Amino acid sequence: MYDKVIEVKGLTKEYKELKAVDDLSFDVYEKEILGLLGPNGSGKSTTINSILSLLKYSSGTINIFGKEMKPDAYDIKRDIGVIFQEVAVFQELTVYDNIDYFCGLYISDKNRRKQYVEDAIELVSIGNYKKFYPKQLSGGLLRRLNIACGIAHKPKLIFLDEPTVAVDPQSRNNILEGIRKLRDNGATILYTTHYMEEVEQLCDRIIIIDKGKIIASGTSDSLKKLAKIEEKITVEIHRLSEEFLEKAKKLEHATDAFYDGKMLIVSYNGGKNNIANMIDFLRQNNLSYLKVYSERPSLNDVFLELTGKELRD
Amino acid sequence: MTVFKAFLKVIKKNLGTILIYTSIVIIFSAVNTQAGNQSGQFVSEKPDIMIINEDKGSAVSENFEKYLQDNANFVDIGTDENDIADALFYRDISCIVTIPKGYGKSVLEKSPMQPEISSTGSYEASLTKNMIQRYLRVQNTYMRTKITEDVLISSINEALKNDTKVVLTTKLDTNSLIKSANYFNFAAYSMMACILFIICVVLSSFNEISVRKRTIVSSMNYKKFGFNLFLASLAYAIVVWLFFIGLSFVMVGDTVLTLRGAAFVINSLIFSITALSLAFMLSTLIEEKNALSAVVNVITLGLSFLCGVFVSTNYLPDWVVALAHIFPTYWYVDTNVKIATTENLRASAMLLVTNSLILVAFAVVFVMTGIIVSGKKRKIT
Numbered sequence: 224m225y226d227k228v229i230e231v232k233g234l235t236k237e238y239k240e241l242k243a244v245d246d247l248s249f250d251v252y253e254k255e256i257l258g259l260l261g262p263n264g265s266g267k268s269t270t271i272n273s274i275l276s277l278l279k280y281s282s283g284t285i286n287i288f289g290k291e292m293k294p295d296a297y298d299i300k301r302d303i304g305v306i307f308q309e310v311a312v313f314q315e316l317t318v319y320d321n322i323d324y325f326c327g328l329y330i331s332d333k334n335r336r337k338q339y340v341e342d343a344i345e346l347v348s349i350g351n352y353k354k355f356y357p358k359q360l361s362g363g364l365l366r367r368l369n370i371a372c373g374i375a376h377k378p379k380l381i382f383l384d385e386p387t388v389a390v391d392p393q394s395r396n397n398i399l400e401g402i403r404k405l406r407d408n409g410a411t412i413l414y415t416t417h418y419m420e421e422v423e424q425l426c427d428r429i430i431i432i433d434k435g436k437i438i439a440s441g442t443s444d445s446l447k448k449l450a451k452i453e454e455k456i457t458v459e460i461h462r463l464s465e466e467f468l469e470k471a472k473k474l475e476h477a478t479d480a481f482y483d484g485k486m487l488i489v490s491y492n493g494g495k496n497n498i499a500n501m502i503d504f505l506r507q508n509n510l511s512y513l514k515v516y517s518e519r520p521s522l523n524d525v526f527l528e529l530t531g532k533e534l535r536d
Numbered sequence: 537m538t539v540f541k542a543f544l545k546v547i548k549k550n551l552g553t554i555l556i557y558t559s560i561v562i563i564f565s566a567v568n569t570q571a572g573n574q575s576g577q578f579v580s581e582k583p584d585i586m587i588i589n590e591d592k593g594s595a596v597s598e599n600f601e602k603y604l605q606d607n608a609n610f611v612d613i614g615t616d617e618n619d620i621a622d623a624l625f626y627r628d629i630s631c632i633v634t635i636p637k638g639y640g641k642s643v644l645e646k647s648p649m650q651p652e653i654s655s656t657g658s659y660e661a662s663l664t665k666n667m668i669q670r671y672l673r674v675q676n677t678y679m680r681t682k683i684t685e686d687v688l689i690s691s692i693n694e695a696l697k698n699d700t701k702v703v704l705t706t707k708l709d710t711n712s713l714i715k716s717a718n719y720f721n722f723a724a725y726s727m728m729a730c731i732l733f734i735i736c737v738v739l740s741s742f743n744e745i746s747v748r749k750r751t752i753v754s755s756m757n758y759k760k761f762g763f764n765l766f767l768a769s770l771a772y773a774i775v776v777w778l779f780f781i782g783l784s785f786v787m788v789g790d791t792v793l794t795l796r797g798a799a800f801v802i803n804s805l806i807f808s809i810t811a812l813s814l815a816f817m818l819s820t821l822i823e824e825k826n827a828l829s830a831v832v833n834v835i836t837l838g839l840s841f842l843c844g845v846f847v848s849t850n851y852l853p854d855w856v857v858a859l860a861h862i863f864p865t866y867w868y869v870d871t872n873v874k875i876a877t878t879e880n881l882r883a884s885a886m887l888l889v890t891n892s893l894i895l896v897a898f899a900v901v902f903v904m905t906g907i908i909v910s911g912k913k914r915k916i917t
């Protein structure tokens with residue numbers, strides 16, 4: 224029907240002097256997982272809250288399902304699910320009752336709701352905790368409950384704002400798996416995070432934002448081209464003189480090298496035998512090393528290239 | 537329905553607290569009913585008084601003393617002035633009647649001295665005064681006719697025989713009315729505690745910023761949601777009120793079905809609505825959920841003590857009573873006391889209506905404040 228599920232044009236949100244979101248334009252296509260990647264304070268939550276009409280934005284237009292999104296656009300809201308950055312549940316209700324309540328805000332038919340709540344519980348695998356109260360749950364389980372509350376009504380469009388912050392690896396994998404399942408069931412997903420590994424694993428398309436502006440967008444592979452490096456070789460080495468660091472910089476295809484006292488990291492813009500050449504270099508110079516490994520560039524390198532700073536501090 | 541269901545579950549989670557608040561009123565009323573029964577029987581029959589006859593030997597004076605002894609409950613405190621003052625202060629007796637030296641002679645000389653009466657100003661004391669007035673009226677009537685001491689005494693006694701019973705009855709069944717007023721006053725504490733605590737807990741859960749964001753982005757119409765929340769709170773307040781009305785039948789059932797009983801009931805309904813609006817205002821003001829029960833306890837207990845729920849305002853310092861005027865509980869208690877003690881309910885109707893309007897005014901102020909505060913907070917920035 225509609226290819227573009229969300230259309231954002233010229234979205235700007237100002238807090239006094241600060242432009243939290245600055246002239247943002249992007250589209251989200253049906254059945255894709257779009258990742259909004261940016262460091263803390265880059266404007267991810269502000270963007271989501273504006274799209275949802277929770278925040279009054281300064282300028283811009285927002286269409287969802289081809290219609291203008293407004294605070295009272297209940298027909299649009301019916302097909303949207305939101306998982307906010309903060310956990311939003313009733314302390315006085317059990318896991319089951321929480322999901323049932325939030326699902327009930329959308330779905331009044333009792334039997335249908337019962338099925339939906341069970342499906343949501345299964346999706347995030349918290350079936351063993353149905354009768355638990357939120358304060359009895361670990362951080363990871365609480366996050367999963369938070370997600371179940373947001374998606375139980377089977378929305379076509381789902382917003383997830385950093386759903387994996389402060390979550391153990393097991394829960395994180397469970398959550399990412401659940402999100403993939405949702406997409407496979409036909410949902411469109413807008414996912415924000417400051418973990419680059421997550422967007423790489425999960426997202427079909429990525430938008431990188433910084434200080435409220437889009438600085439790059441595309442698939443993971445196309446973005447990595449922006450990093451202008453093809454390979455990164457890391458050597459664990461205890462002592463390295465200035466002289467050898469300069470030599471390393473001059474290795475074939477090497478574009479840069481630096482040493483932080485423990486690791487020597489050399490970037491390359493091409494070449495096939497870089498790691499072999501590196502080992503030769505170490506042997507020839509009688510340098511004793513612990514470990515050598517090669518990596519493809521990461522989104523962090525892209526971010527570094529574009530902004531001059533690391534994605535995570 | 538969803539909202540109602542969640543509301544109910546939150547209440548269920550806090551049932552323990554409700555039970556505690558409720559049992560307090562039951563215990564208080566039960567104790568009060570017991571105590572009330574004993575003192576009550578004396579009130580309707582005989583007031584406790586002390587008689588000091590300084591005119592022993594005079595037949596006229598002794599006849600007066602005997603009349604008092606017959607119609608009141610004579611308590612002998614002794615002659616120590618301190619003991620007597622204490623007895624009066626602690627309400628062991630309601631008044632002291634002193635028949636002065638030379639009283640009998642003065643009557644026979646047709647210029648009677650006045651017996652001295654020191655009293656607590658209580659209802660019992662006024663009964664005693666009525667009783668004395670009646671005796672003196674009869675005595676003074678016969679005194680004017682020229683008769684001997686013997687004839688005077690027998691005439692007085694004859695005349696009084698028919699009418700002493702009237703002296704001691706009043707149109708008001710004061711005792712059970714006071715008991716009812718006490719019950720409804722205690723209920724002020726429990727009703728307010730139950731309503732404030734639960735409504736604050738529930739509303740702060742529903743209005744907790746992240747939960748509210750979730751509600752706003754949902755397809756539930758936010759105005760409808762707010763209205764449902766209001767209806768659920770109102771329903772809860774009414775249920776609490778009905779509970780205490782039901783309990784009143786158990787505790788003070790004899791009065792509840794009278795006109796005055798109806799006045800108590802209406803007063804408590806208005807009060808519970810005022811408590812509901814106070815709860816609404818508080819829920820918008822208190823951010824920290826953990827502080828909630830402390831705040832609610834301080835407010836309900838504080839208001840109850842200041843406004844005469846547990847201790848009659850008669851025993852409170854004037855400045856406390858003056859201060860209490862700015863709290864709704866004061867007006868509620870004041871109404872209950874007026875209902876219990878006014879001789880003519882219809883004549884006092886205006887006073888009662890005025891008090892009720894003051895309660896309503898409090899409710900309006902609370903609701904307006906709540907709306908202004910929540911309006912400021914509603915914006916999610």
Ligand SMILES: Nc1ncnc2c1ncn2[C@@H]1O[C@H](COP(=O)(O)OP(=O)(O)OP(=O)(O)O)[C@@H](O)[C@H]1O
Binds near residue numbers: 261264
């Ligand atoms: N209510 C507010 N008033 C003023 N400034 C705000 C307000 N809310 C957010 N900001 C600012 O707007 C900017 C964007 O904030 P936002 O919460 O959108 O960032 P974010 O990308 O979601 O960060 P995080 O990863 O920490 O969640 C930040 O600089 C923040 O300080």
Ligand SMILES: [Mg+2]
Binds near residue numbers: 385
């Ligand atoms: Mg955020």
